[in-house]
Amino acid sequence: MGCIMIFSGSEAAAKPRKLLMKGAEAIGEAAIRAGAKAYFCYPITPQTEVAEYLARRMPEVGGVFLQGESELAVANMLFGAAATGARVFTSTSSPGFSLMAEAMSYIAGAELPVVFINVMRCGPGLGGVLAAQSDYWQATRNSGHGDYRCPVLAPSSVQEAAELTLAAFELADRYRNPVIVLADGMIGQMMEPVMLEGLAAGEPVEKPWATQGCGGREPVVVKSLYLDPQVLERMNRRLAEKYAKMQTDEVQVELYNVRERHDLVVVAYGTMARICKTAIDRLGKEGLQVGLVRPITLFPFPVDAVHSAARHSAAGVVTVELSQGQMIDDVNLALGELGRSAFFGRSGGMVPTPDEVTRVFRDLVKRGAA
Amino acid sequence: MTGGEVVFSRPESLRRTPTHYCPGCTHGTAHRLVAEVLDELGIRERTVGVAPVGCAVFAYNYFNCDFLEAAHGRAPAFATGVKRVRPELIVFTYQGDGDLASIGLAEILHAANRGEKFTVVFVNNAIYGMTGGQMAPTTLPGQVTTTCPGGRDVEQVGYPLRVAELLATLRTPGYIARGSLHGPESIIASKRLVRRAFEHQVAGTCFGLVELLSTCPTNWGLTPMAACQWVVDRMIPYYPLGELKRPESATGQVAS
Ligand SMILES: Cc1ncc(C[n+]2csc(CCOP(=O)(O)OP(=O)(O)O)c2C)c(N)n1
Ligand code: SF4
Ligand SMILES: [Mg+2]
Numbered sequence: 152m153g154c155i156m157i158f159s160g161s162e163a164a165a166k167p168r169k170l171l172m173k174g175a176e177a178i179g180e181a182a183i184r185a186g187a188k189a190y191f192c193y194p195i196t197p198q199t200e201v202a203e204y205l206a207r208r209m210p211e212v213g214g215v216f217l218q219g220e221s222e223l224a225v226a227n228m229l230f231g232a233a234a235t236g237a238r239v240f241t242s243t244s245s246p247g248f249s250l251m252a253e254a255m256s257y258i259a260g261a262e263l264p265v266v267f268i269n270v271m272r273c274g275p276g277l278g279g280v281l282a283a284q285s286d287y288w289q290a291t292r293n294s295g296h297g298d299y300r301c302p303v304l305a306p307s308s309v310q311e312a313a314e315l316t317l318a319a320f321e322l323a324d325r326y327r328n329p330v331i332v333l334a335d336g337m338i339g340q341m342m343e344p345v346m347l348e349g350l351a352a353g354e355p356v357e358k359p360w361a362t363q364g365c366g367g368r369e370p371v372v373v374k375s376l377y378l379d380p381q382v383l384e385r386m387n388r389r390l391a392e393k394y395a396k397m398q399t400d401e402v403q404v405e406l407y408n409v410r411e412r413h414d415l416v417v418v419a420y421g422t423m424a425r426i427c428k429t430a431i432d433r434l435g436k437e438g439l440q441v442g443l444v445r446p447i448t449l450f451p452f453p454v455d456a457v458h459s460a461a462r463h464s465a466a467g468v469v470t471v472e473l474s475q476g477q478m479i480d481d482v483n484l485a486l487g488e489l490g491r492s493a494f495f496g497r498s499g500g501m502v503p504t505p506d507e508v509t510r511v512f513r514d515l516v517k518r519g520a521a
Numbered sequence: 522m523t524g525g526e527v528v529f530s531r532p533e534s535l536r537r538t539p540t541h542y543c544p545g546c547t548h549g550t551a552h553r554l555v556a557e558v559l560d561e562l563g564i565r566e567r568t569v570g571v572a573p574v575g576c577a578v579f580a581y582n583y584f585n586c587d588f589l590e591a592a593h594g595r596a597p598a599f600a601t602g603v604k605r606v607r608p609e610l611i612v613f614t615y616q617g618d619g620d621l622a623s624i625g626l627a628e629i630l631h632a633a634n635r636g637e638k639f640t641v642v643f644v645n646n647a648i649y650g651m652t653g654g655q656m657a658p659t660t661l662p663g664q665v666t667t668t669c670p671g672g673r674d675v676e677q678v679g680y681p682l683r684v685a686e687l688l689a690t691l692r693t694p695g696y697i698a699r700g701s702l703h704g705p706e707s708i709i710a711s712k713r714l715v716r717r718a719f720e721h722q723v724a725g726t727c728f729g730l731v732e733l734l735s736t737c738p739t740n741w742g743l744t745p746m747a748a749c750q751w752v753v754d755r756m757i758p759y760y761p762l763g764e765l766k767r768p769e770s771a772t773g774q775v776a777s
Contacts (some may be wrong), residue, residue, distance in 0.1 A: 218600070220631035227595035227628070231571070231602025234589050239606070257592050361589035362603070366566035366611055372581045374572075376591035439773045452581050 159325040166456050169344040174309045174334065175200035178242065179270055181313035183208060184351040185320040186352040187266075188237035188281070189215035191225040193247060196280040197336040198270035201242040222247035226254030226267075227333075234373045235265040236361030238320050242268035244336070245286050246277065248294065255329055256295025259390075260375030262360075264323035268316065268332045270339035273473075273500045280450045282336030282499025284421060290333045291450045298387050300394045302401060303331045303449040305420045307342035317350050322401065324356040326393055332444035333449060335473060337502070343361075396449050404453035406460065407431065409442035412465040415442045418457055418482045420490065422502070427471055429505040430512055439516055449478070457485040468517020469493040469512070473502065525648035533567075534559040536585045545738040545745025547702035548576055551644050552583055554712045554733075555613070558719050559586065568611040571596040575617035576650040594625020597632035600639045606610050611722055612639040618659040619649040622684045626658075629684070633728050636693040638719045641730040643684065646737040647756060654740030658682040666740070685732045685765050694727045694768040701734040701762055714764065727768040734746055734760055 173181070179201045182190065190209055202218065209216035215232070217290040219225040223243055232239040243251065248269045258265050269290060273283035290303045302322050306312035312334055319330040362373055377383035403426075408431055409416075419427045424445040431441045444460050446453050461468045470479040470492045482492045494509045497503045503511075531537065534556035542548045559565045565586050573581040574593035581588035591599045596614035604612045619642050621629050629641065648666055649655040655668040659681045663672040673681075691696045696718050700711030711733055718729030734756045735746035743751055 189602070190604070217601070217605055219601075220627055224595070224598040224601075224631065225591060226606075227598035230591075230595075231589060231599035231604075232606045233602070234569075235603055235610075237606045239602070253592055254595070261590075342644045362569045362589060363607065365585075365587050370581075370585060370587050372588045372590065374581065374588075376578060376590055377564055425698035427596035502609065516776075 156221045163335060166211060167346055167348045167408075169346050171342055172309060172345050173193035173200055173338065173340040174312050174343050175270070176204045177309045178314040178316050178332070179208060179348070181202040181316035181350055182240055182266070183214070184185055184211055184350045185317045185354070186238050186345060187214065187320065188238050189232045189239040190236055191219050191228045191239070191241050191242065193219055193222045195244045195247045195351055197272055197282070198339045199242050200339070201268065201521040220277045222250035223253065226251035229265045230254055230258050230263060232246045233258065233360045234261075234267045236358040236363065238264070238324070240264070240266035240268065240320070242270065244270050244272045244273050246290070246376045248286065252424060254374050255301070256293070256297050256299065257375050258329045259295070259301065260297060261373050262327040263329070263373065264327055265329045266316070266319045266332065267336065267481070270334045272336050273498060279500045280336070282473060282502060283498060283500060284423060284473035285498060286333070286337055286478065287449065287472070287474065290331050291452070291481070298389060300450060301329045301331050302326070302396075302397055302451070303333050304509050305447060306338055306451050307421050307445065309338065309422045310345045312338050313345055313347060313350060314333050321353050322462060326397065328393065335419075335422050343389035347459070351435060352363045355451070368483075371458070402451045402453050403447035405445040405447060405454065407443035407445060408435065408440070409444065409460050410440060411463060412440065413442045413460070414439045414521065415441045415512055416460045416464040417441060417471055417512070418446070418468060418478070419443065420446050420449065420478065423471050423473050426503060426505055426508055430508040432513055433505070433509050439513070441516075443513055446478075452485065457482055458487065458489065461486055462490050467493065469495055471508065472496045474498050511513045524682040532560045534553050534565045536583055536586050538582055540583055542576065543739045545748060546576070547645060547735040547738060548701045550582065551615075551642060551733050551735060554617070554708070554715050555642055556584065561716065562719055562722065562723060563661060564611045564719070567609065568613070571599045571612070571614040571628070573614070573616040574651075575620045577617060577644065577757055578616055578651070580615050590692045590698060592622050594623070595628055596620070597625065597628040597641065598636070601632055601635070601637050603604040604637060604639050608638070611719070612757060613642060613719070614639065615642045616644065617650065618643070618645040618647065619657045622658040622682050630688070633688045633695055633730065634691050634693050636695065636728050636729060638722055638725055640722050641729055643732040644714065644735045645732050645760065646735040647681070648737050648740050650737045650740055654737075661759055675755065681759060683760065685730065688730060689766040696721045696727055696729040696768055697766040698730075698764040699732040699751055699760060703734065703749040705738070707762070710762075721768065732760070
């Protein structure tokens with residue numbers, strides 16, 4: 152569980168330290184640096200290391216660590232803990248995330264800031280424990296009932312997993328909304344050098360709505376029930392405005408080898424995007440220009456970035472996922488009049504090799520040219 | 522009126538708001554007992570209540586303290602979240618029998634077993650009041666509800682669950698008691714139980730749960746007076762009153 156430190160060169164002491172950490176541990180440590188005061192969990196592969204790390208680490212920083220009786224209970228504990236105004240979070244994997252859906256809806260309705268880390272494994276059902284991206288729909292639409300949305304942040308390296316965990320807490324507080332960090336099993340399990348120095352909580356946000364006892368003020372109520380349809384619709388409209396603001400202000404995207412003209416444009420996120428980059432580099436050596444649009448926020452989706460990269464691509468767009476095709480829906484919406492995306496995906500825990508992806512891209516370019 | 526002594530007034534912990542409860546419903550009585558205890562212990566300003574899904578969902582409109590509104594059955598998980606992060610707050614859940622004994626059985630059992638130091642006010646009226654009188658896990662054998670129109674058939678759905686007895690078997694220290702709201706004497710006795718449960722929380726001793734046998738004249742199809750008599754005739758024989766467990770008493774021993 153311990154972290155291995157890498158010192159580069161003789162002046163290592165003066166330089167910021169890099170730690171070699173598992174993705175799951177980096178997420179846990181980043182949350183502590185974000186000022187998380189409580190973490191509730193239920194064990195599930197492939198992210199139990201977050202819980203194991205925090206079981207040791209949370210008491211060291213005076214925080215709360217509690218293993219609940221189920222993901223259902225855990226997510227409802229988060230509601231109560233967040234209502235006090237503290238920064239709180241959980242981590243889980245797909246089947247556990249499904250059980251958290253109930254509370255997520257209530258948390259969104261009561262407008263509480265809570266961070267959910269979902270390290271996806273493959274499904275449906277018990278599925279398997281290997282890496283997958285088959286919960287894109289569940290994360291970016293609604294896992295629970297009702298008219299709500301959550302920002303979804305998708306890291307593609309251990310460093311980014313740490314940074315996006317911190318960002319998730321900031322977003323959650325700023326928007327009074329649940330935020331999802333959607334990683335895949337590869338990110339959770341992989342060890343990479345990370346730099347955690349500099350990761351720190353931003354300015355604290357005022358929380359006059361927090362239930363901390365009514366001493367010195369009128370009582371406050373944190374709730375989601377509005378039986379008057381006019382009042383509830385007003386609330387729904389206000390929430391919709393909040394989600395619209397996220398769509399204009401919070402889009403994050405990486406453009407890799409995106410230029411004026413392409414032989415092919417790829418859209419991929421998380422681990423899959425990294426494999427695509429290797430393939431793109433190889434094809435570059437063959438003289439083929441393949442651009443990658445990597446959504447970092449899955450909601451809000453980088454609609455404009457996808458659309459503008461796709462405008463000048465000889466062989467169009469291909470969406471690549473560790474699923475049978477989910478994000479492709481958003482890619483097609485973004486493409487609009489430009490047509491539809493091709494698709495390549497592996498699933499069930501199968502991860503394509505760079506060779507396989509390279510072949511797929513090369514074939515698409517050939518067919519596009521024909 | 523000068524020189525007169527005030528012998529009865531609205532507790533500060535209750536708002537000046539008429540409740541939505543049906544005539545003869547004892548939910549209001551349960552609210553009053555809790556509010557009096559919050560006043561007497563001087564804890565209103567550091568109390569956070571958790572409302573259930575059930576007829577008492579609007580409890581926060583009547584209690585004059587901070588409140589959360591839980592998902593159905595999950596109040597003990599909500600309370601756990603609050604109390605773990607802010608142990609100095611006084612936290613209580615207020616839950617019906619459908620909420621606590623059916624959909625929320627796992628949450629209440631594990632909260633009690635972890636020894637969460639909050640207080641549960643468990644209002645058992647042997648029926649789902651809010652949804653219009655369906656069978657609850659606490660519905661008595663033979664009792665007619667809309668989903669057991671021929672009366673509860675124990676061959677099909679088992680016997681009513683005695684939650685207080687179940688929780689009293691736990692090894693973890695706790696205060697578990699059952700009172701009834703059918704008449705003045707039992708109401709006064711019930712208040713003592715509620716007060717003791719809160720005192721244990723204030724002292725940081727243990728988890729506390731007080732079950733209060735309550736009426737639902739509307740869905741039982743009885744007048745308020747007949748409903749109180751039904752508690753005496755039908756409920757108390759199956760759900761005996763008293764302290765079932767004290768933190769200092771041995772596991773599962775009935776202490777009264
Ligand atoms: C998940 C979920 N399932 C079902 C319901 C519908 N529902 C609302 S209240 C209730 C039963 C409440 O009965 P009880 O807890 O006994 O409270 P009472 O109204 O009798 O005080 C049910 C089933 C709901 N709100 N949420
Ligand atoms: S339905 Fe029953 S429990 Fe609900 S308010 Fe009316 S009498 Fe009380
Ligand atoms: Mg009931």
